[in-house]
């Protein structure tokens with residue numbers, strides 16, 4: 001249930017379209033497929049970053065804590081740390097989200113795994 005998948009950059013790149021849109025931020029992979037139409041910053045920017053490490057552009061915008069909470073719901077796994085773009089993913093550890101309020105206990109293993117990535 002709380003299994004965390006790992007994605008290589010090649011795996012990530014397989015989800016680079018509107019039909020299946022994953023992107024990585026801070027070494028974490030997010031399935032944004034159902035979020036494309038809801039993104040307050042528009043669909044264009046998500047489509048631009050689809051299937052890629054979007055850490056830099058995500059941080060440049062200065063997303064709110066609320067944005068980070070939304071992200072947690074879309075978290076599907078981790079970017080493989082031995083991937084070629086390792087350094088890029090690493091620098092993302094500056095992304096320190098506020099942990100979501102407890103309550104989703106059935107899902108807590110996944111939450112812990114998500115948070116652990118930041119330490």
Ligand code: HEM
Pocket residue numbers: 023030032039040041042045046049054057058061062063064065066067068070071074
């Ligand atoms: C999982 C990924 C993402 C989530 C959950 C997300 C969520 C949000 C949210 C909630 C906002 C409203 C403002 C805020 O609360 O910060 C926002 C605005 C915005 N986002 Fe994202 N975002 C994501 C990825 C990206 C990416 C990859 C880019 C690439 C540049 C981007 C660009 C923007 C822009 C330009 C705005 C508008 C800022 C403004 O008009 O003030 N977002 N996003």
